[in-house]
Amino acid sequence: MIKEYKMYLVNAFSNRAFTGNATGVVIDNGNMDEKDMQNIAKDLNQSETVFIKKLDVNRYSTRFFTKEGEIDLCGHATIATFYALAEEEYIMPIDEGEIKIIQHTKCGKIPVCIDYIDSKVTNVKMRLTLEEKPTQVTKEEMEKILGISKDKIGLNDEEFPIKKISSGICDLVVPIKDEESLQNIKLDYQEAKKLVEREEAISILAFTSDDFINISQRTFSPGIDIFEEPGSGTSAATVLQYLRSLNLSKTGRITCTQGSHMNRTSKVYAQYLEEFDMTRVMGRGFVFMTGVLKI
Numbered sequence: 528m529i530k531e532y533k534m535y536l537v538n539a540f541s542n543r544a545f546t547g548n549a550t551g552v553v554i555d556n557g558n559m560d561e562k563d564m565q566n567i568a569k570d571l572n573q574s575e576t577v578f579i580k581k582l583d584v585n586r587y588s589t590r591f592f593t594k595e596g597e598i599d600l601c602g603h604a605t606i607a608t609f610y611a612l613a614e615e616e617y618i619m620p621i622d623e624g625e626i627k628i629i630q631h632t633k634c635g636k637i638p639v640c641i642d643y644i645d646s647k648v649t650n651v652k653m654r655l656t657l658e659e660k661p662t663q664v665t666k667e668e669m670e671k672i673l674g675i676s677k678d679k680i681g682l683n684d685e686e687f688p689i690k691k692i693s694s695g696i697c698d699l700v701v702p703i704k705d706e707e708s709l710q711n712i713k714l715d716y717q718e719a720k721k722l723v724e725r726e727e728a729i730s731i732l733a734f735t736s737d738d739f740i741n742i743s744q745r746t747f748s749p750g751i752d753i754f755e756e757p758g759s760g761t762s763a764a765t766v767l768q769y770l771r772s773l774n775l776s777k778t779g780r781i782t783c784t785q786g787s788h789m790n791r792t793s794k795v796y797a798q799y800l801e802e803f804d805m806t807r808v809m810g811r812g813f814v815f816m817t818g819v820l821k822i
Contacts (some may be wrong), residue, residue: 529821532556536573536816537609538617538757539603539794544815547793548758548786550607551576552793553820554617561597563822568592574753575604579612588631595752598729599693600635602760602792602808606651610812612647613641620646621728634695652799655694655761657768662691662699669701673721673733674713679704682775683737692768694761694806697728700769703735706760707741710788720749723746732762734783734794739775742766742783758793767806 533554541547551571552558554577571592581586585769589608608698612618618626621643630640630653642650670677681687682702690700698720703709710792712733719731729750736742744766745801746756756762763783770776779799786793796809 529664530558532559532822533822534571534820535615535814536571536610537607538759539607539610539680540795540813540817542811546758546791548603548607548791548814549573549583549815552604552605552608552611553705555580564590564592565596567820567822569594574756575601577601577604577821579608581748582631585627586629586631589671589766590633591794592629593751597633598696600637600752600761601637602655602694602764602809603756603758603810605630605637605639605653606760606810607812608623609639609641609649609651611814613759614812614814615817620648622646633697637695638767640761649813650809650811653805654803654805654807655764656730656805658693658763659699659772659817660691660693661769662689664689664691664699664726665818668722672715672719672731674715674772675703675708677709682735682739687773687803690772691726691728692765692772694764694768696734696761697776698730698762698765699723699724699726699728700765700809701731701733702769709733709735709743712745714747714754716749722807723750729755730759730762732766734766739770740778740781742781743787744783744785745788746785750763755789757789757791758795760795760810763795763797764806764808767799
């Protein structure tokens with residue numbers, strides 16, 4: 528018997544076609560098994576595909592799959608999913624204000640908010656708890672992996688360390704002294720994959736900034752078999768936490784531009800919320816395809 532599921536393809540952190548990070552979103556009516564999810568993710572051929580199931584009023588379960596396997600959490604996929612559900616009125620809109628959602632993931636319960644103006648969704652926000660982890664990664668190792676001089680690791684001609692930070696998934700954060708060096712990175716993918724496996728991390732986040740507010744970033748994710756991502760929400764929160772940990776962020780806010788050199792520009796906004804001791808990631812989405820999946 529053929530089963531049908533509503534599905535969307537959505538650009539996260541973008542408001543138009545051919546930009547942002549494309550994501551598959553499939554609404555699970557409760558009878559889809561893990562094997563089906565993995566096969567669908569392979570066929571949709573997006574960096575990540577989300578399977579979302581309603582649990583209760585404003586409570587949803589989400590599972591995230593790459594083409595190779597399941598991952599615990601994905602920021603851009605969260606933004607894309609709830610933007611699509613709101614825009615398509617799977618979640619009933621309100622005139623003004625925000626709807627609060629609890630998203631159940633393998634990393635625990637993630638608070639999500641959907642903003643509305645004139646009954647139209649304007650932004651999706653998620654809150655993350657960040658935590659620094661010990662790492663043994665050296666600048667000499669990173670020099671070989673990124674293909675740039677270790678002297679270029681730092682910010683504004685000053686020396687700063689490489690750090691490992693968890694947002695529910697661990698990433699290695701590498702500050703780069705200038706935009707030219709950031710764009711000149713030539714990743715040794717196989718060595719990068721060995722490093723993130725050793726460090727139990729997902730991505731290497733290379734970024735630069737003159738003012739610690741406007742961030743230019745590249746996100747390499749060999750831990751989930753993705754060479755480079757054009758837009759990542761958890762990584763923007765992680766970069767903000769890095770700056771805060773070194774007392775470099777005076778405003779507690781950043782605007783993170785990713786994917787520019789891939790011609791898939793994403794704009795990701797992150798803000799530290801002192802009252803919750805959490806970091807909020809915010810962005811838009813663009814639904815560029817809707818359909819019915821039959822299996």
